[in-house]
Amino acid sequence: MEKRHALLASALAAACALGMGSAHAADDKAAKEKCFGISKAGMNDCASTTGSHSCAGQSKKDMDPNEWKYVAKGSCEKMGGKTAPAK
Secondary structure, eight states: OHHHHHHHHHHHHHHHHHHHHHHHHHHHHHTEEEEETOOOTTOOSSOOTTSSOOSTTOOOSTTOTTOEEEEETTOTGGGTOBSSOOO
């Protein structure tokens, strides 16, 4: 009976931790924005808007206007970037 109680307590603790983690991740993402044209080669956060690759860290040149990084909301243009991809 004690093992079952410990297992149940562990499962409940894990479920609570996951719930808090996802709420924190949502808050963190809300405080950030995509900033295009500021990442160094190999330092982008995700896929290129041109479709040349689909993963983080695969950009080939510095300051490519189609590559982006997450930055604090409101700081992108101060860093010389744009909040929308190049057309």
